[in-house]
Amino acid sequence: MKFRKGRGRVEPEINFIPLIDVLLVILIFLMATTTYSKFAELKINLPTAEAEKQVEQTKTIQIAVSANGQYAINSETAVFGSPDEFAVLLRRAAAGDPEPMIVINADAQASHQAVVNVMEAARTAGYGKLTFATQTAGK
Template sequence: MNFRRGLEKVEPEINLIPLIDVLLVILIFLMITTTYTKYTALKVTLPVADANTALPVPEKIVVSVGADGTYAIDRRVLADSAPTTLNAALKQAADAARSRANGGEPVLIINADAQSTHQAVINVMEAARLAGLSHLTFATRANPSAGR
């Protein structure tokens, strides 16, 4: 009962050109519609800033901590390394910096030697707290191999 005796077997084929045409039209449609769509969650009006206005530079107090535990405030070495001496000297330096800054808050820069003890640095931080200094920062040296 083979009715297809003389017919050759026909291989099915997929014509890709109409498929590519349809995908190209869809791609162009998506590109056009997404460029004109604007998504905003909130309507925000940004403030205007004057680019020529410079921020005031805060007054600085530099406290250096030596490897042997000696302290220096703004390059003046303290007579001894007792915490009470450090507290009094830092309070005096903070009051002088506040008067120079017209009541502004000075920044305390702690410049500690790598071989200094942690307790010496903690003494400086405690003296800063007692002097009412809340802006603290630590001076560091850039690592030459960090940028590679």
């Protein structure tokens, strides 16, 4: 039953232009009515101190370890037989300072045991502040 003779069937098509217009209006509406808020940040008021910072001058003990295992405390050669004897020399060099800074200047070719001897003597003497001196590659 074809009621229309001679005409072919016309496919319906969807016109997207009005759809795009409506979406554009909705987008403009959303942009105009949206409020942009920052995330809540944690606001902290830090306390202030009125006192001046005290400069703490701790005594430094320079310990040099040569490549052949010789030791020097503050540029004076130190001879000892055990870490306990070396600890006595460290206490003498500290001159009563309870916690001096011990700076170990070890040669790059010094044995690991030589440096460990210094660390053990510092532990025996009760000194916990140890640091190692290095030099930059340019020097």
